[in-house]
Amino acid sequence: MLPQWQAAAAAGPVGLVAVCVQSAGEELSRERVSIGNGLCADIPLYTSLREKIQYNSLFSRWTCCKRLKAVFIGGGVVIFHVISLSYIYTIFPAIDEGLKQHIKIPYNLEEAKNLGMVLEHYTEQYFLEVFLSVFFIYIFMQTFAIPGSIFLSMLCGYLFNYPLALILVCFCSATGASLCYLLSSVLGRYVAYKILSHRIPEWAIIVKKQEDNLLYYLVFLRVTPFLPNWFINIVAPIINIPLFPFWLGTFIGVAPPSIVALQAGKALYQLSTSTIGWTWTSVFLLSLSAALSLTPVLIKYRLRAKFE
Incomplete structure (x- = not known):
């Protein structure tokens, strides 16, 4: 993966959009879509199928990481309280x-x-x-x-x-x-x-x-x-x-x-x-x-x- 794409993935969907716009060649049109967290962005419709596939792949990885983070934090908080309340019940x-x-x-x-x-x-x-x-x-x-x-x-x-x-x-x-x-x-x-x-x-x-x-x-x-x-x-x-x-x-x-x-x-x-x-x-x-x-x-x- 190119360095600019790696930096964009770390920055989230807004960064991905920015890099895609820069790397795309000629844009046929732009489409305004929701990218989560109450944010919207103008997504270019690419003349290059390869650029669109790269964007979709990185966006999917970013979404997957966000879901894993939610499961990890939410599950960790619940597990902490289950263990702590069980502990005081036993002692x-x-x-x-x-x-x-x-x-x-x-x-x-x-x-x-x-x-x-x-x-x-x-x-x-x-x-x-x-x-x-x-x-x-x-x-x-x-x-x-x-x-x-x-x-x-x-x-x-x-x-x-x-x-x-x-x-x-x-x-x-x-x-x-x-x-x-x-x-x-x-x-x-x-x-x-x-x-x-x-x-x-x-x-x-x-x-x-x-x-x-x-x-x-x-x-x-x-x-x-x-x-x-x-x-x-x-x-x-x-x-x-x-x-x-x-x-x-x-x-x-x-x-x-x-x-x-x-x-x-x-x-x-x-x-x-x-x-x-x-x-x-x-x-x-x-x-x-x-x-x-x-x-x-x-x-x-x-x-x-x-x-x-």
């Missing part, structure tokens, strides 16, 4: 029959409190098992955009010390969002173009304008409630946001909102384990929670002023 200690009803993903405050009280009994003796269970389940929920992560963040504040809980929530949120990013890059691209084709070019232009401040802009999107997190995870690869800035921006950006959930979990723990309903300690913790809850608001306004 977790036996639960008393009367407590099994509380072992489920929490979707409200009461369920989070009941689950925290159950897991607290096992944390001292089986700390690693409990920690890994929360770790893998949190990533699973973020990957597939399953509701309830806010209550799982509260559970982290309930069970673990504050620095560990904050790092756990930030890392799991960033990693789960990145796995969702990868799935969207190979499986959700065509659906997104079909449903949001009129909005994607607008968002791509906005991201392009913030190219020099991309990390800060991603932090801004995570802190502010303008766009839901699952939506950002799906659209990010489509508008060509690189994976590492996406992960790092998510890790930093989810920290301020997580402060509120973690402090709520700490306050819930204090109220659930204290024999006296109100003490000076609990009052102090609730006051501290209220003060810390203002942190996301202050960061939000500072970031908004930067990007407006």
Whole structure:
């Protein structure tokens, strides 16, 4: 294969079209066709059958590579979650029959409190098992955009010390969002173009304008409630946001909102384990929670002023 054809194959269908146009001799006419990913190109109708066969062969190879990549990434993400969830199922200690009803993903405050009280009994003796269970389940929920992560963040504040809980929530949120990013890059691209084709070019232009401040802009999107997190995870690869800035921006950006959930979990723990309903300690913790809850608001306004 000639070097220019090899470079064109690496560049994708647009590169193939460019090389074919240059290498073709005389064109009878041009035909506008879709080449995938929401792109179109003018395909020349060649006078040389050999040139057309070369183009079709390279285009078929490029399409085959894209499909193999989709299978590899999609299958890898699914296999990772199957292995991780199977692992925590096998290592977790036996639960008393009367407590099994509380072992489920929490979707409200009461369920989070009941689950925290159950897991607290096992944390001292089986700390690693409990920690890994929360770790893998949190990533699973973020990957597939399953509701309830806010209550799982509260559970982290309930069970673990504050620095560990904050790092756990930030890392799991960033990693789960990145796995969702990868799935969207190979499986959700065509659906997104079909449903949001009129909005994607607008968002791509906005991201392009913030190219020099991309990390800060991603932090801004995570802190502010303008766009839901699952939506950002799906659209990010489509508008060509690189994976590492996406992960790092998510890790930093989810920290301020997580402060509120973690402090709520700490306050819930204090109220659930204290024999006296109100003490000076609990009052102090609730006051501290209220003060810390203002942190996301202050960061939000500072970031908004930067990007407006």
